Amino acid sequence: MRDRPADVGLAPLGGTHQPAPAHTVGLLTLVSTPIQGLRDAARSYVFWVLFITFFVCGLSTNGLIQTHWVSICGDYGIRPVNAAGFLAFVGVFDFVGTLFSGWLSDRYDNRWLLFWYYGLRGLSLLYLPLTGFDPLLLAGFAVFYGLDWVATVPPTVKLAAERFGAEKAGLVFGWVFAAHQLGAATAAYGAGWSRTDLESYMPALVVAGGFCLVAAALCLTIERKREPAAPLPQAA
Numbered sequence: 268m269r270d271r272p273a274d275v276g277l278a279p280l281g282g283t284h285q286p287a288p289a290h291t292v293g294l295l296t297l298v299s300t301p302i303q304g305l306r307d308a309a310r311s312y313v314f315w316v317l318f319i320t321f322f323v324c325g326l327s328t329n330g331l332i333q334t335h336w337v338s339i340c341g342d343y344g345i346r347p348v349n350a351a352g353f354l355a356f357v358g359v360f361d362f363v364g365t366l367f368s369g370w371l372s373d374r375y376d377n378r379w380l381l382f383w384y385y386g387l388r389g390l391s392l393l394y395l396p397l398t399g400f401d402p403l404l405l406a407g408f409a410v411f412y413g414l415d416w417v418a419t420v421p422p423t424v425k426l427a428a429e430r431f432g433a434e435k436a437g438l439v440f441g442w443v444f445a446a447h448q449l450g451a452a453t454a455a456y457g458a459g460w461s462r463t464d465l466e467s468y469m470p471a472l473v474v475a476g477g478f479c480l481v482a483a484a485l486c487l488t489i490e491r492k493r494e495p496a497a498p499l500p501q502a503a
Contacts, residue, residue, distance in 0.1 A: 304438040313430045316489050317423055317443045320385065322450035323482040324419050327388055327475040330454025332412070339468045343400035353409050360413030368418035377422035381486040388415045389479025396469050429492055
């Protein structure tokens with residue numbers, strides 16, 4: 268597989284210099300590189316913030332709402348077809364929110380973007396039980412929550428690229444995304460346990476909302492990246 272622009276005789280996007288093609292690597296190197304990448308990234312506080320917050324991201328989206336939404340609505344007398352319609356509504360606004368988030372991540376502090384995304388998502392999940400699952404209020408939740416669903420991805424990717432470099436950004440984000448899936452699995456099981464043993468999904472919604480608020484605060488503990496100082500003008 269081609270891994271770099273030079274492998275197909277091209278310069279990097281936006282550049283003019285064409286580096287020499289990289290040497291072919293063996294299977295052992297391909298297997299060990301992700302492990303070594305994890306060891307290197309794990310020394311960074313930023314990596315663990317991104318890892319933990321993306322765990323919460325999966326906990327509060329795929330594993331909870333995407334997996335259990337129809338059942339949650341069923342507890343309040345909403346038919347599966349109607350519940351699925353609300354979930355589709357979430358998906359439509361997710362598309363809009365993700366594109367807009369990418370535009371914002373190129374222009375504003377990504378730490379603050381993640382603060383608002385996780386914070387607002389947490390508040391929406393805490394608000395959901397208070398709606399009484401009224402159809403009009405559910406439609407408003409679907410719009411608000413949908414805009415926030417994948418909005419966390421562009422700032423997270425941007426922070427990984429800024430702090431670990433373009434060469435390692437994909438590898439680091441791969442491990443961060445693994446945390447997302449672990450969070451989703453935790454919520455899928457936890458919400459099911461809540462419904463079975465506690466006979467209510469509400470504890471799962473409250474816990475997920477609370478974790479989102481913690482994740483929002485955690486994002487602001489990342490130090491702002493310092494720009495290199497401009498060289499001083501030299502006397503003539």
